[in-house]
Amino acid sequence: MSGKTISEKILSAKSGTDARAGDVVICKVDCALGTDGSTPMAIDYFNAMGGKNVRDPERIVFALDHYAPAPSGATTQLHQRMREFANEHGIKLWDVGEGIGHQLIVESGRAVPGSLVVGADSHAVTYGALNCFGTGIGSSDLAAIMISGRIWLRVPETILVTLTGELPRDVYPKDIVLHIAKELGADGASYQALEYCGPAIAALDLEDRLVLSNLTVEMGGKNGVFPADKKTFDYLSGRNAETFAPVNSDVGAKYAREIKIALDKLTPQIALPHLVDQVVSVGEAAGTKVQMVYLGTCTGGRARDFHQALDVIKTGGGIAPGVQLVVTPASREVLETITRDGTLADFIAMGAVIVTPGCGSCCGTCGAIPGDGVNVISTANRNFKGRMGNSTASIYLASPASCGAAAVRGEIVDPREIS
């Protein structure tokens, strides 16, 4: 038999079978996340399925992140239901203000090499950055996991993404993955895994890898997995006391497709409204006026994202009149970091709107909602019409540096023109 991909190896281990692409396997789940967007329905399914006890409560975690803080009476009630269910069954719950569930899964050391971690939210693919099989599920599958501890999965074919060269100045991981989205298209990785490899990934820090894994689902991908290396283990040190063996793909593993990205040739990229694969160089969109700049989400809400944006804004002399800058840290740990290092004070001095750690206005359910006809440039991952809560707004997706540059000028501009 031929060698295996990382995804085939993890799902083999989790199912106790010799799993190959196309096989359907039943896997033991190491950890499953439910959010306030998905868990209330999961509780309904759990009850309807006849669920009495949660099989492995220590493997389930809940996060109150989509409605943080609760913007209505109805959402407050959803939170209360989750707190009561978590309390009754001994499930860990991250309450309002602690951050986005995906970020908390990573920060708390729950996504580790070789593990299977699912989330009842599509951006669970983020965990792949830690050499983990991370994928999104719905509420009913979460209920089934709470009862059985297991999930069925079809073993995905894998697209091998080889990264070479060094990123030029002012070009960032978001630009890499927007470029990949353009190459593959919004369904180019449907039902498939992306496996990132190549000499360039050693230079990508864990925070950078999270950006690439996170956007995998915007191409339809089931998971976006990295190999593990010293940076993976350094990140996990102090977050998880166990030791983990890295899962590498075998020589001779079969790939559905291979794409190669030369990082040294990349320019800053931007996704135009209203689909993530409508990607051009930032320069091609230059001159488009923006009224809101959004820094946050499970793609671009970590400390280094804020540092990159702030650097450009400071270099450019501050925020242009008429621009609302919104800062939504991905977690309390991120908020504490940018508080300690002065970044938050700088944003506040500039007049930025600071929002509670969580999903913010990414899906239009709380936080700062754009007004009619407003153009938003955002570090997020989705720009569907209406996504941020107003279907007449237009959302552009770019790197934190490109968002910072747009804040300075009040219009889209290549960040290299600022620095």
Place this chain on the structure above:
Amino acid sequence: MALQLEGRARVFGDDVNTDYIITSRRKRESLDAQVLKNYLFEEINPNFAASIHSGDLIVAGKNFGCGSAMEVAVTAVLGAGIRAVIAQSFSRTYFRNAINNGLLPIVCDTSRIHEGDRLLIDSPDEKGSGLMVRNTTTGEDISSAALPKIMLDIFAAGGLVPYFREHGDFQL
């Protein structure tokens, strides 16, 4: 799988994401499919919800149900009396959620199905393994991709709730 559905084609294009099916804002205020069905597809076709007849069939291009994995994008469709979605391709989370709730997702060539065409979804003939979609308006028969056995089992049980009530776990 013995099954027969007959209805009117309601046609959408490519990349219909779950927020277009039902917005996150509506979901925030209610999870009740009987409430949410009144707002189906409001972002891209504000008149759609009022024009639905129970038994209508959704027809779409590629990548139907992309974006958020929210399950109300399936239950709200079922709440409107729509029992199948026929598309060139689906996002994997929508496909799973559909099966888990008893909404039939059918993958086939939808390029020659037009708004208002009468469609008959029928069990496969002896040779075919997937369901047959018969466009009775044009007379064309379109074959569809077969489902993995576990999905057939869950769908045949009526969804993941009755499947789990019966088995208590997944079975291959």
